[in-house]
Amino acid sequence: MxxxxxxxxxxxxxxxxxxxxxxxxxxxxxxxxxxxxxxxxxxxxxxxxxxxxxxxxxxxxHRMAYNGAEGLPIREEIVERHGESVITRNGYGALCLNSPDVLFADIDFSDAPPATLVKGALLVLVATAVALGIWRQSFAAGLVATIAALIFGYSLAKAVHRARVGLAGGHEARTRRGIAEFIARNPTWGVRTYRTPAGMRLLATHAAFSPADPRVGECFDALGVDAIYARMCRLQHCFRARLTPKPWRVGMGRHIKPRYAVWDASHAELNERRKWIDDYLYAARGHAACRFVEAVGNPTIHPQVAPVVELHDALCRANERLPLA
Structure with a gap:
């Protein structure tokens, strides 16, 4: 459950x-x-x-709907059930697909440099600052240079990271190359990839997985999947993918009601909530949550996975040429 x-x-x-x-x-x-x-x-x-x-x-x-619930099941409005998969409405009103055994992973593009690069940049700059102080035989000069190194180290790491991404052909090309390399190391795997507004989504098709399976963790680590999402998969025993646009990306200026409350069955009777959902569906009608890019690796689709792929692609409108939101 x-x-x-x-x-x-x-x-x-x-x-x-x-x-x-x-x-x-x-x-x-x-x-x-x-x-x-x-x-x-x-x-x-x-x-x-x-x-x-x-x-x-x-x-x-703690009363938490999803993110932050320490081992408790997801507490959201159930919209539909499809076998073992459940479609819920999340805290800001979008529909989400929750599956106990079909692996989804979103990989967000980010200009933030990895921690190892930041540490490396700081180490080089601080070492240079110390060397400058020794060469000038001036403690003050070394101190000022060290402070400057600490201030500008992150900016240097960010610039290097951007240059690396640019040389790799951009975020999408870099991510797709990473997926291809993962599949090359794991030739039994087959995945479908999708473009999302903020990155890419991966859906494993060759097998069903428990979120606690070590192979899932290895996949998440290799592809740079968000650590919080990976943790929530383990704690709540399911994978999750957003199916409909984020409201603010389709011009919804007001929030679903009640805005911050954890789901309770009585919320379904709120007129404000029903009106918001109607307006949201109208606003979202010309947008997709993701767009199918390609299938990579093993072409066999596991029988447990096939209906979830069909459901996901239909509700995300993944095969339609619509703006992403």
Whole structure:
């Protein structure tokens, strides 16, 4: 279960020798609110027992929809279910595809230099500054040069990074080359690649994967997938891909209601929310979330993956020549 239908919360307090311990835990279920409450009650009792035994557990779980939820399932509005995959509406109103076994990975383009390059630039500049101070036999000159090195080191690293990207043919060419090199090292793999507004998306087609599979981590590391996304895949036992445009990219000037609240079934009845969704669908009608680029590697598509590819491409409008948003 990656996106439960029902949620509840339980609270338990323990008093002993003038001290009080209060623990709160969420529970969830696809069956009923009562089943979710029973699950919450069981989880809070277990947590209290472990805390009283000396285990350093958190007292209260954070109410988070997706990013930041420490091991809790995704808590978003369920829009549709397709087999094991679930389409949800995220906190800012876009639809997302959540799959327990079909590997998605977004690779964002960035002008920020890698940490190793920044460290290297700082090391070279600081060493030069120290050498200058020794050569001039002036502590002050060395100190000023060192401060300047620390100030301008990041700028130098950024300039070098941009030059590298430019020599590689740009962000997209560089990323596609990295994907091709990964496939060359892993010839059993097959992937579909897509252009997104901020980078590229990869969808593995040759096999189904558990997010905890070491091969998934190796793939993410090799391709520079966002570390937070990789962590959330492991914690929430699913992969995730946005299917519809980000609202602000299609001219939506106002936010979905309620703006920051974690999903609750009562939100579905809010007129403001329903009106926002209607306006968003109208605004997004001429845009795509990603565009198919090419298939790379093993052409065999795993039978569990095939329907997810079809669903993803249709809802993203990946094969239509539309502006990306």
């Amino acid at each position: 990656i996106v439960p239908q029902y949620w509840a919360e339980a609270r338990l307090q323990h008093r002993a020798r003038g001290k009080s311990v209060t623990v709160r835990r969420f529970g969830w279920s696809d069956d009923s609110l009562q089943a979710a409450q029973a699950h919450a009650d069981a989880r809070v009792r277990e947590a209290m027992d472990r805390i009283l035994a000396g285990e350093p557990l958190i007292r209260r779980e």
